[in-house]
Amino acid sequence: MTQKPEQPVEGGLIAEGKTKIIRATAQDPEQVLIQSKDDITAGDGAKHDLIEGKAALATRTTCNVFRLLKACGLPVAFDEQVDAKTFLAPRCQMLPYEVVVRREAHGSYLKRVPGLAQGHLFPKLLVEFFLKTSGKKWKAHELLRDDPLMEYAKGAGTISLYEPSKPVYAQKPFLVLEGNEVFARADEWKLFPEIQKIARRAFLVLEKAWQLEGRTLVDFKVEFGLTKEGTLLLADVIDNDSWRVLENGSYIDKQAYRDGGKLDDVAEKYRRVASVTDHFRLPLQQVIIWRGSDKDDVTPVAKALEQLCGGAADGPRLKITTATCSIHKEPVRGLNELHRLVQEVPDTVVIAFIGRSNGAGPTLSASTTVPVITVPASFKDFPEDVWSSLRTPSNVPVATVLDPSNAAMAAIEILALRNPQFYMFLREQVEERLVNSIPV
Ligand code: 5GP
Numbered sequence: 001m002t003q004k005p006e007q008p009v010e011g012g013l014i015a016e017g018k019t020k021i022i023r024a025t026a027q028d029p030e031q032v033l034i035q036s037k038d039d040i041t042a043g044d045g046a047k048h049d050l051i052e053g054k055a056a057l058a059t060r061t062t063c064n065v066f067r068l069l070k071a072c073g074l075p076v077a078f079d080e081q082v083d084a085k086t087f088l089a090p091r092c093q094m095l096p097y098e099v100v101v102r103r104e105a106h107g108s109y110l111k112r113v114p115g116l117a118q119g120h121l122f123p124k125l126l127v128e129f130f131l132k133t134s135g136k137k138w139k140a141h142e143l144l145r146d147d148p149l150m151e152y153a154k155g156a157g158t159i160s161l162y163e164p165s166k167p168v169y170a171q172k173p174f175l176v177l178e179g180n181e182v183f184a185r186a187d188e189w190k191l192f193p194e195i196q197k198i199a200r201r202a203f204l205v206l207e208k209a210w211q212l213e214g215r216t217l218v219d220f221k222v223e224f225g226l227t228k229e230g231t232l233l234l235a236d237v238i239d240n241d242s243w244r245v246l247e248n249g250s251y252i253d254k255q256a257y258r259d260g261g262k263l264d265d266v267a268e269k270y271r272r273v274a275s276v277t278d279h280f281r282l283p284l285q286q287v288i289i290w291r292g293s294d295k296d297d298v299t300p301v302a303k304a305l306e307q308l309c310g311g312a313a314d315g316p317r318l319k320i321t322t323a324t325c326s327i328h329k330e331p332v333r334g335l336n337e338l339h340r341l342v343q344e345v346p347d348t349v350v351i352a353f354i355g356r357s358n359g360a361g362p363t364l365s366a367s368t369t370v371p372v373i374t375v376p377a378s379f380k381d382f383p384e385d386v387w388s389s390l391r392t393p394s395n396v397p398v399a400t401v402l403d404p405s406n407a408a409m410a411a412i413e414i415l416a417l418r419n420p421q422f423y424m425f426l427r428e429q430v431e432e433r434l435v436n437s438i439p440v
Helices: 053-073 106-112 187-212 263-277 299-312 333-342 358-365 383-390 404-416 418-431
Strands: 008-017 022-026 030-038 039-042 049-050 080-083 088-091 097-106 119-129 149-153 160-161 177-178 217-225 231-236 243-247 287-289 318-324 348-354 372-376
Touching: 039 318, 053 080, 053 088, 053 187, 053 263, 053 287, 097 187, 119 187, 119 418, 187 217, 187 231, 187 418, 287 299, 287 333, 287 404, 299 318, 299 404, 299 418, 318 333, 333 348, 333 358, 348 404, 358 372, 358 383, 358 418, 372 383, 372 404, 404 418
Parallel strands: 287 318, 287 348, 348 372
Antiparallel strands: 008 022, 022 030, 030 088, 039 049, 080 088, 097 119, 097 217, 119 149, 149 160, 160 177, 217 231, 217 243
16 A cells, blocks of 8 residues: 655744745755735735635645646746645745746836837847835835835946836936845855746746637746755745736736726636636647658657757657658558557657658648658758659648758647747747847
8 A cells, every 4th residue: 555645744934924824844844835825915015805715726826837837847846735725845045036027018117118008019028126125125224115126237246226117217226235235145146047047938838828728928926946955946936916917908817906906806817817727737749750761860850859848858748759661662551650649649740751752741741630841851962852742732731841950840839839848948049039129
């Protein structure tokens, strides 16, 4: 009989905020229990209500989100949900920043860049840091306001704080702090690029997850922490208070509460969001690399797939299947094999890596509804080989790509339409080359 894992037992209180309580566990000093509360607040606590059941909805949403982020290989402070309102997480020393990622201009950004239309799109994600403060104080310093926008100046090692509700270009920082007044460790600033990378990646994963549910994630706020060993983790929670999500142009998140929505309507939105996030998951997908002979060396395609998907290539969610069959010589066996493989994993793309006449690519394409990309493997020696897959008859929608790594990328792009992790990998690369144009 397998032993039931031990349920974590509550230890002492570590911290209590407006919407959650952090407790130690009695068993392990390096684990904490994070329990949500029914409270909903806005405007730094100026507006406050209770929504019965919100705690359970918040925990359910965070657990759904964190499970997906972890499945995508992101470092997240999440172990498991332990009851309706509570999840278990590695204990972290929290960094005092709110990291906001934006795909569209909403909320405070519109105050910093007035004149920008709400919903203005940023093809390259914006990342901003806000210093987490309360009581308009940071250590001995009085602040103009809480949660100011912060900018770290690498050369000077200083942190400038700005009023976040006014144009930044029209203000001087209201306070400039020395690094050691903010950082718990001297080299904390070195974490900033990694924080940005993880925050962007998490956004991309959730952006796709929401797209698949027919809604639009426009921005979110995340926080980070360091474990005892110094590992950086995306920590705290990501729930319906943390983001803005549009459904038919309307917010279904906490913005509805900030904008004065009726509590019942707000509660209904929180319920809807929790149940939509129940669907967040990675699909099971497959790339079939089809070769006409065991003499065809498919290494260039396999290598490119591995490079694109990192550890996910031939992992539990992406099968990479090499099928070997000449469609000229054994058409019946070949097509049966194709149908069997697609029956097993319907969410499949075929890359036909085949030399010489390459009738296989078009024939496979004509016999299935999954996309077939063909790479004329011998085109370098015999460029005329490409014609066998270019001028195809009607209803033979094979795509011909010469470069094996482009073929691999095209296959992953097709899978990424339904796969938050592949979308994250591809979009991250593309965004490195993009520039936002902000009309002024
Ligand atoms: P903004 O800066 O436009 O007000 O907010 C940007 C994003 O961060 C929004 O998705 C908003 O919900 C989230 N956000 C900003 N401040 C906080 C905060 O103090 N707590 C939480 N949970 N989310 C925040």
